[in-house]
Amino acid sequence: VKNIAVLTSGGDAPGMNAAIRAVVRACSYYEVECFGVYKGYEGLIHNEMEKLNARSVRNIINKGGTFLKSARSNDFRTEEGRKKAHDNLIKNSIDALIVIGGDGSFTGALKLSEEFNFPVVGIPGTIDNDINGTDYTIGYDTALNTVVEAIDKIRDTASSHNRLFLIEVMGRDAGDIALNAGIGAGAEEILIPEEDMGIDRLIESLRKSKKTGKTSSIIVVAEGDKSGKNIFELGEYVEENLEDYEVRVSVLGHIQRGGAPSCYDRVLASKLGVGAVETLLEGKSQVMIGIVHKQVTIVPLTTALGKRTHKHDRLIKVADITSV
Ligand code: ATP
Numbered sequence: 001v002k003n004i005a006v007l008t009s010g011g012d013a014p015g016m017n018a019a020i021r022a023v024v025r026a027c028s029y030y031e032v033e034c035f036g037v038y039k040g041y042e043g044l045i046h047n048e049m050e051k052l053n054a055r056s057v058r059n060i061i062n063k064g065g066t067f068l069k070s071a072r073s074n075d076f077r078t079e080e081g082r083k084k085a086h087d088n089l090i091k092n093s094i095d096a097l098i099v100i101g102g103d104g105s106f107t108g109a110l111k112l113s114e115e116f117n118f119p120v121v122g123i124p125g126t127i128d129n130d131i132n133g134t135d136y137t138i139g140y141d142t143a144l145n146t147v148v149e150a151i152d153k154i155r156d157t158a159s160s161h162n163r164l165f166l167i168e169v170m171g172r173d174a175g176d177i178a179l180n181a182g183i184g185a186g187a188e189e190i191l192i193p194e195e196d197m198g199i200d201r202l203i204e205s206l207r208k209s210k211k212t213g214k215t216s217s218i219i220v221v222a223e224g225d226k227s228g229k230n231i232f233e234l235g236e237y238v239e240e241n242l243e244d245y246e247v248r249v250s251v252l253g254h255i256q257r258g259g260a261p262s263c264y265d266r267v268l269a270s271k272l273g274v275g276a277v278e279t280l281l282e283g284k285s286q287v288m289i290g291i292v293h294k295q296v297t298i299v300p301l302t303t304a305l306g307k308r309t310h311k312h313d314r315l316i317k318v319a320d321i322t323s324v
Contacts, residue, residue, distance in 0.1 A: 001032060001095050001096045001119070001280050001281055001283075002032055002033065002093075002095060003032065003033040003034075003035065003092070003093050003094045003095055004023070004027055004032055004033070004034050004035070004094070004095075004096045004097070004098060004277065004280060005034075005035040005036075005037050005044075005049060005089065005092075005094045005096070005097050005098070006020055006023045006024070006034065006035070006036060006037065006068070006097075006098040006099075006100070007036075007037035007038075007040050007041070007043065007044060007068060007097070007098075007099060007100070008020065008040060008066040008068050008069070008070045008100045008101060008125065009040035009041055009070055009071070009072075009073075009099055009100070009101035009104075009105035009108070010040070010070060010072065010101040010102045010104050010105045010125075010126065011070070011102065011126060011127070011257065012064075012065050012066050012070045012139075012257060013125045013126050013127045013137070013138055013139025013140075013142075013143075013257065014064040014065070014127075014138075014139045014142040014143070014257070014258070014259055014260065014262075014265055015125065015138040015139050015142060015261040015262075015265035015266060015268065015269040016065070016066040016068075016070075016100055016125050016138060016139070016269070017057075017060040017061065017063050017064075017065065017066055017067055017261075017269075018060070018061045018138075018261055018265065018266045018269035018270055018273070019100050019123055019138055019269035019270075019272060020036065020057060020060070020066065020067070020068060020100070020273070021057040021060055021061055021269075021270075021273065022269060022270040022271075022272070022273025022274050023098055023123075023273040023274075023276060023277055024036070024052045024053070024054065024056065024057045025054050025057065025273075025274075026273060026274045026277035026278065027277055028054040030277060030278075030281055032277075032281070033051060034051070034053075035049045035050065035051055035052065035092060035094055036049060036050060036051075036052045036056070036068050037049040037068065038050075038068055038069050039069045039070070039071040039073075040069075040070050040071040040072070040073060040101070040105070041071070041073035041075075041076035041081075041085060041105075041108055042071040042072075042073040042075070042076070043068075043071070044085040044088060044089070045073065045075050045076060045081055045084045045085050045088070047088040047091070049088075049092065061261075061266055061270075062260050062261070062266075063260065063261075064142075064257075064258050064259045064260055064261060065258070066100075070101070072104075073108075076108050077108070079115070082108075082111060082112050082115060082116075083115075085112060086112060086115075086118060089118065095119065096118075096119040096120070096121070096280045096285075097109065097112070097118065097119070097120045097121075098120075098121050098122075098123060098276045098277070098280070099120060099121070099122050100122075100123045100125040100138070101122070101123075101124075101125055101126065102124070102125070102126035102128070102130070102131065102137075103130070103131060103304070103305055105122070106122045106131075106288065106301050106304055106305055107305060109122055109301065110286060110301045110302070110305070113285060113286050113301075114286075118285075119280060119284075119285035119286075120285055120286060120301075121276045121279050121280055121284070121285065121287055121288070121289060122276075122287070122288040122289070122301055122304065123138065123269075123272045123273065123276050123288070123289055124136075124137040124138060124272070124288060124290060124304070125137060125138040125139060125269075126138075126139060126140075127139040127140055127142070127143035127170060127177070127256060127257055128140070128170060128171055128172070128173070128176070128177065129174055129176040129177070130171075130173050130174035130176070130308065131288070131290070131304055131308075132299075132303060132304055132305070132306050132307065132308040132309065132310075133288060133290050133292070133297070133299035133303045133304045133306075134288065134290025134291055134292065134297070134299070134304070135290070135291050135292055135293070136264075136268060136291055138261075138265055138268055138269045138272065139257075139261070139265060140176065140177070140265075141262045141264040141265045141268070142259060142260075142261045142262045142264075142265045143170070143177060143256045143257065144177060144180055144181050144184070145262055146255060146256055146258075146259055147169050147177060147181035147185070147252060147256060148181050148184045148185045150167075150252055150255065151167055151181065151182075151185035151187065151218060151220065152185055154167060154218065154250055155185065155186070155216075155218055158216040158217070158218060158248075159215070161216070161246065162215045162244075162245070162246065163216055163245070163246045163247070163248050164206070164216065164217045164218075164219070164238065164242070164245040164246070164247045164248070165216075165217070165218050165219065165247075165248050165249075165250060166219045166221055166231055166234060166235050166238070166247065166248070166249045166250070167187075167218060167219065167220050167221065167249075167250045167251075167252060168221050168222075168223060168231045168249070168250070168251040168252060169181060169220060169221070169222060169223070169252055169256065170222075170223055170252075170256050170257075171192070171193065171222035171223055171224060172193065172222075172223050172224040173193055173224055174193065174194075174222075174224075174308070175190070175192025175193055175194050175195070175222045175224075175225075175312060176310075176312075177222065177256070178190050178191065178192050178220045178221065178222035178225075179192055179312055179315050179316070179319065180315070181220060182218075182220035182319060183315065183318060183319050183322065185218065185220070186218070186322070186323070187218040187219060187220040187319075187323065188205075188206065188209055188214070188217040188218055188219060188323050189202055189205060189206065189217070189219040189220070189323070190219070190220045190221075190316075190319050191219070191220070191221045191222060191225035191226070191227060192222045192224075192225060192226075192312065193222055193223075193224035193226060194312055195226070195312070195316060196226035197226070197227075199227055199229075199234075199237060202219075202227075202238070203238065203241045203242055206219075206238070206242055206245075207242065209323075210242075210244075210245075212324075217245070221234065231249050231251060232249055234249075235247045235248070268291060271291065272289045272290070272291070272296065275289040275296045275298075276289045279298055284298065286300060286301045286302075287299060287300055287301060288300075288301055288303075288304040290304070
């Protein structure tokens with residue numbers, strides 16, 4: 001491997017810049033050329049790339065977002081689009097690709113690799129922490145801290161007014177943000193996609209909390225929760241069925257993606273970025289570099305794309321116990 005390209009794809013996540021920096025500097029260290037591709041697969045299809053050197057990535061380790069920009073590309077979902085992307089890789093003499101993104105990005109990378117026998121390595125970059133085969137994804141820790149800080153602020157106003165707040169956080173398929181931020185911010189209830197609590201049990205539980213002297217409550221709701229209602233409908237239902245509480249809804253939205261990456265995310269991104277380059281230099285392909293029990297680990301992309309084996313049981317119990 002002599003020329004490696006790197007791109008960021010899908011939703012951006014804090015720490016992606018730190019990962020790009022680590023890739024570029026590892027290339028420099030091992031004396032291979034590094035190309036930065038702009039706008040994810042879209043940029044690959046339109047040949048938007050340039051050579052990067054160790055100095056091109058100065059002053060970015062502390063920045064949120066991704067300086068290479070990210071995009072969603074419908075063209076890359078087609079064989080024709082991927083052919084164009086491959087043609088551009090060959091035109092630039094690139095012989096391996098590092099993709100920083102989530103499961104959609106990995107699916108695309110695997111297709112490109114299988115169709116053209118082109119070496120690819122994935123780095124998990126998404127705030128959702130929803131990828132199998134890695135304990136953490138880049139951006140998740142920062143997002144968690146952002147969410148906890150936001151909930152702390154909402155708690156101040158909730159407790160000043162005897163209000164019940166429903167707070168929606170990101171997580172369509174994974175309850176990691178909701179569950180951990182919920183515990184960290186002392187939420188009364190947490191609704192996640194992996195577990196159907198049942199609305200009636202929720203009302204019952206809130207009623208019980210009220211009887212034990214609670215005057216305000218925070219309920220953290222993941223986007224993909226199983227209540228079957230959107231957060232505003234859920235808010236109305238709770239207000240109708242629970243006496244003496246004013247209900248307010250707050251959707252945290254995109255603030256969860258932004259901000260300077262936490263130290264944990266910067267270090268994780270640095271480890272995975274270096275690991276990705278080393279893995280390509282060892283001749284491996286179609287794998288993801290993840291972190292398992294603090295060790296950098298190489299797993300097949302097919303495993304990364306498989307169903308998550310991660311269990312939340314213990315955390316759910318801790319949440320139950322600490323919110324009595
Ligand atoms: P996030 O978790 O932040 O949403 P993601 O990587 O899962 O990140 P997606 O939008 O699902 O984000 O995917 C990013 C890009 O990967 C898509 O815009 C598309 O170009 C490519 N991609 C996704 N799925 C496929 C697929 N089945 N075949 C080919 N390319 C795909």
